[in-house]
Amino acid sequence: MSADSNQLIDKVVDVTNVKDRLSLDQIVILAIKNLLGDANINLYRAIPHVDSFYYVVSTQSNTLSKYESELVTKSFAQLQQDPLFARCYSNQHMQADESRCVWPLSKLGIHYGFIEINNIQQRTEQQAVVDNFVAIYCNLSYLINEAEKDTLTGLYNRKTLDGRLEQLLQHAQALKKHSSQQGRSDAEKRHYWIALIDIDHFKTINDTYGHAYGDEVLITISKLMQKKFRKEDLLFRYGGEEFIVIIDATTEDTALMVLNRFRQSVEQHHFSTIGRVTISAGVTKVDLMCPSTTLVGQADKALYFSKSHGRNCVSYYQDLVQHGKVAEPKFDNDIELF
Structure with missing residues (x-):
C-alpha cells in the first residue's frame, strides 16, 4: 500500500x-x-x-x-x-x-x-x-x-440537551476567565436563559382525541417554535408534551419578550378539530456556578407556578424567589436542603 x-x-x-x-x-x-x-x-x-x-x-x-x-x-x-x-x-x-x-x-x-x-x-x-x-x-x-433529533418533532432531543447545556456552561466560563479584556467583556454581555414549556391540558387532548391527534399538536407546536424563536435560540423536545428552549439574550426583558411572543402565537393559532391550545412556561437565568440539572429544576419550579396560577403564562424563577413565591433551596456541604 x-x-x-x-x-x-x-x-x-x-x-x-x-x-x-x-x-x-x-x-x-x-x-x-x-x-x-x-x-x-x-x-x-x-x-x-x-x-x-x-x-x-x-x-x-x-x-x-x-x-x-x-x-x-x-x-x-x-x-x-x-x-x-x-x-x-x-x-x-x-x-x-x-x-x-x-x-x-x-x-x-x-x-x-x-x-x-x-x-x-x-x-x-x-x-x-x-x-x-x-x-x-x-x-x-x-x-x-438522526442521533441528535427527536423523530416526531425534528427538534433536538433530550440527550442532545445535556451535551449542549454543558458545552454552553463551559464556553461561558471560559470567556469569563479569558485573559483579554475583550474576552471578559464578551462574557459580561452574554446571558442565557432556560425555558421549560408545557402544553396545557395535553392529557385531556390525548384522552379525548387520541394519541395520533396529540402527535399532530406536538408537531404543530414544534413548527411554531421554529418559526417564532430566533436562529440563536436552541430548541429541544424534553419529553412528552414538554419542550426546552435555551435563549441567547442580553436582558431579562428580551428573554421574556421572546417567550411571550411564542406563547401568544400558540394561543392565536387555530388547531384543526380542537380549535385553541395554550402553553405554560417557566424560565430561569443561567448561573455559571449552577449545574445543568439545577437550572432545569429552577425552570421546572417556575413552570409549576405558571400551571398552578391560571396557565397560559410565563413565570420567571428569579422574580418568584425575590417575591417569596418560590422557596430557593439552601446548600450546605453540597447537600441541598429544603
Missing part, C-alpha cells in the same frame, strides 16, 4: 471518529487541507430556520474553535447571491469557475450545506479525493442528525 493511500486511510479514520457536527466540520477541513496542500477551504453547514437556512461557516483559521457561537454565519439569501453557490444548490452537483470549486452536501434529499475550495490544483485527481470526503461527510451528518 502506498504512502498516499495510508495517509488517506488515516484521514478517513480521523473523520469517522467524531460525534458532533462542529468537530466533523473541522476535521473534514483539516483532512482535505492536508491532502490537497495549498487549497483554501470553507465549509458552510446548513441549519434549517423557518422556511430557509442559515449557515455556520467553518474555515481553516477557526478549526480550533470549540463553540458555534464563535463562528460567522451567513443566510441562504447571501450565499445565493454568488452564482456558483446558486448553481450548486439548484443542480446538486459540483460547480467550478476559474478559481473555485463548490460541492453540495446532501443525502436523501436533506441539504447539509456546501464545501468551497479555492486554488485547487490538478483538478481531476484532487476532485476525486474531495468527492470521497463529501460522501463520507454526508453519511456521517445523516447519522449525527
Whole structure:
C-alpha cells in the first residue's frame, strides 16, 4: 500500500471518529487541507430556520474553535447571491469557475450545506479525493442528525440537551476567565436563559382525541417554535408534551419578550378539530456556578407556578424567589436542603 493511500486511510479514520457536527466540520477541513496542500477551504453547514437556512461557516483559521457561537454565519439569501453557490444548490452537483470549486452536501434529499475550495490544483485527481470526503461527510451528518433529533418533532432531543447545556456552561466560563479584556467583556454581555414549556391540558387532548391527534399538536407546536424563536435560540423536545428552549439574550426583558411572543402565537393559532391550545412556561437565568440539572429544576419550579396560577403564562424563577413565591433551596456541604 502506498504512502498516499495510508495517509488517506488515516484521514478517513480521523473523520469517522467524531460525534458532533462542529468537530466533523473541522476535521473534514483539516483532512482535505492536508491532502490537497495549498487549497483554501470553507465549509458552510446548513441549519434549517423557518422556511430557509442559515449557515455556520467553518474555515481553516477557526478549526480550533470549540463553540458555534464563535463562528460567522451567513443566510441562504447571501450565499445565493454568488452564482456558483446558486448553481450548486439548484443542480446538486459540483460547480467550478476559474478559481473555485463548490460541492453540495446532501443525502436523501436533506441539504447539509456546501464545501468551497479555492486554488485547487490538478483538478481531476484532487476532485476525486474531495468527492470521497463529501460522501463520507454526508453519511456521517445523516447519522449525527438522526442521533441528535427527536423523530416526531425534528427538534433536538433530550440527550442532545445535556451535551449542549454543558458545552454552553463551559464556553461561558471560559470567556469569563479569558485573559483579554475583550474576552471578559464578551462574557459580561452574554446571558442565557432556560425555558421549560408545557402544553396545557395535553392529557385531556390525548384522552379525548387520541394519541395520533396529540402527535399532530406536538408537531404543530414544534413548527411554531421554529418559526417564532430566533436562529440563536436552541430548541429541544424534553419529553412528552414538554419542550426546552435555551435563549441567547442580553436582558431579562428580551428573554421574556421572546417567550411571550411564542406563547401568544400558540394561543392565536387555530388547531384543526380542537380549535385553541395554550402553553405554560417557566424560565430561569443561567448561573455559571449552577449545574445543568439545577437550572432545569429552577425552570421546572417556575413552570409549576405558571400551571398552578391560571396557565397560559410565563413565570420567571428569579422574580418568584425575590417575591417569596418560590422557596430557593439552601446548600450546605453540597447537600441541598429544603
